[in-house]
Amino acid sequence: MLDMNRFPEQSQINELIRRIDSQGIEQLKNVHHEIFMQNAQCLSSQGFVVVDIDQSGLIANGKTYELAQKGYFSKKKNQKGYQLSTAFCGGENKN
Known part of the structure; x- marks a missing residue:
């Protein structure tokens, strides 16, 4: 997933969330939307x-x-x- 060998530990995720800014949030929204559009079969x-x-x-x-x-x-x-x-x-x- 996301070119990672394993999923990050909870503490690593928490650290990322604490440091993320508004630009990072916008990037996460865009990634989520792109993955949804690629995989949501109900759209067609x-x-x-x-x-x-x-x-x-x-x-x-x-x-x-x-x-x-x-x-x-x-x-x-x-x-x-x-x-x-x-x-x-x-x-x-x-x-």
Whole structure:
């Protein structure tokens, strides 16, 4: 993946996230979009496309978490965190 022999350790990922600037964020968005456009088979579907959207909360308690907001976290009151959203799409393959 990404021409790496192995996936980075959590501490390495955290260090990258702490150092990333707005230009780096824009580059990550572009890479994500490019990979999605290359691999999302539902974009060329001729029939119905089913989209499944999954949302979950991720608690982020700490002073280093930027943009974390108070929200609803099941069985956890008065917590800050992030709302994660994922969409899966699929449809009929009419070849």
